[in-house]
Amino acid sequence: MAQVTATQSVEINASPEAVLAALTDYTTVRPAILPANYRDYAVRSGGTGNGTEVHWILQATEKRQRDVQATVVVADSTVTETDANSSMVTSYTVAPSGAGSRVTTTTSWQGAGGVGGFFEKTFAPKGLNRIQAALLGNLKSRLEN
Numbered sequence: 001m002a003q004v005t006a007t008q009s010v011e012i013n014a015s016p017e018a019v020l021a022a023l024t025d026y027t028t029v030r031p032a033i034l035p036a037n038y039r040d041y042a043v044r045s046g047g048t049g050n051g052t053e054v055h056w057i058l059q060a061t062e063k064r065q066r067d068v069q070a071t072v073v074v075a076d077s078t079v080t081e082t083d084a085n086s087s088m089v090t091s092y093t094v095a096p097s098g099a100g101s102r103v104t105t106t107t108s109w110q111g112a113g114g115v116g117g118f119f120e121k122t123f124a125p126k127g128l129n130r131i132q133a134a135l136l137g138n139l140k141s142r143l144e145n
Contacts, residue, residue, distance in 0.1 A: 005108040008132035013100040014143040016077060020094045022143060023079050023103070024049045026072065033142055035134035050074045054081075060128065083109075103139065105132050 012019055022029045027047035034041060038056045046052030052072040059065045068088065070081035079092040088109040095102050107128055 003108055003110060005106060006128035006132060007104065007106045008129050008136055009102060009104040010133075010136040010140050011097055011100060011102055012140045012143055016094045016096050016101045018143060019101045019103055019139075020074075020077060020079070022139060023092050023094065024052075024072070024074055026052045026054050029139075029142065030054070033135055033138035035131060035138065037131045037134075044069075046072070058131075060131070103136060105136060107132070 014022075022033075025048055026043050031041050034056070037059045039059060041056040042054065044053040044055055050073060054068075054070050054072070056068050056070075057065050058068055066083075066088070067085055068081075069084040070090075071084065073080045073082070077094045079094075081090045083089070086109060088107060090105060090107040093104045093106075095104075
């Protein structure tokens with residue numbers, strides 16, 4: 001099995017504190033910035049910050065979906081979502097950048113082995129990068145408008 005990773009970043013004209021507050025608001029902000037690839041989104045417990053538990057179906061492609069039950073850990077300027085249903089972990093790191101912030105999201109998981117794993121490692125990051133870019137673009141629009 002090979003580790004599969006997708007990473008995307010965006011510059012946002014908002015303070016790191018404002019960006020982190022938005023990213024950790026799973027009740028109001030998160031459902032508003034999720035692209036159409038996310039469906040059946042629900043907060044299961046908490047709703048803001050550390051210890052929040054959320055559920056969604058990530059529709060990666062027309063035929064491929066992932067049922068995600070994520071637990072949130074917030075440490076310093078990083079928000080980490082760990083999926084209980086798989087090896088998938090997504091982190092959002094917020095850093096000062098110029099007059100605003102730079103947000104980098106990285107998702108990784110243990111991919112399949114063999115030929116299927118080769119194709120997963122080759123193509124899955126590209127699709128996930130598009131999904132991450134849409135989410136971060138929505139976050140940027142929300143915080144800058």
